[in-house]
Amino acid sequence: MYSEATKAALLDEATALFAERGYARTALEDVAAASQVTRGAVYHHFASKQALFEAVLDRMEQVVMREIAEKATSSDPWEAAMQALDAFLDKCCDPLYGRLVWLEGPAALGWSRWRTCEEKYAYPMVETMIMALVQAGYVADKALQSLIKFSFWMLGGAGLALAEAPDDERRRIRDEWGYLIRKSISGFQVRPAVPRDRQGRADP
Structure with a gap:
């Protein structure tokens, strides 16, 4: 103990x-x-300072991925994906998370090792979300693995942009990236999402 x-x-x-x-x-x-x-x-x-930093990063990503999953409460896959996106972007506005993951991470671990760490946590969540959209008929089962990687790196771009943003610009940049990612993912829709109320119920 x-x-x-x-x-x-x-x-x-x-x-x-x-x-x-x-x-x-x-x-x-x-x-x-x-x-x-x-x-x-x-x-x-x-064993080393690098090992300590990697443990810090691992613990932080475990917590953050769990928090994002807890925010994606809708039974509708499209709405759940949008809830997860909002939760992710909000978390990237946290200066602690932003600096450690997006700025210090690549410098401390090297690009290859840092990317492996990020893929360990964020990639499976992105993959799960995209697969759910495909299974629900929102997105076509076409170029699927590339779509998952495309979505993963879009989120990475948002994370880096928010980590580098000045404090007084971060909210605007967060909203702009949210808009761009939504527009990008919506471009792959093969059927429209069902409008939902604040409780996640389908509007009549």
């Missing part, structure tokens, strides 16, 4: 320090001092 508590504390402090100072300017000694443990205790749980 003590070991798990120490690991959780290390992840908490590392998250705060990586977000505040950036990966390059954060040392394992800084994390150890903030967590009130020795450097040896850090190495007991994480």
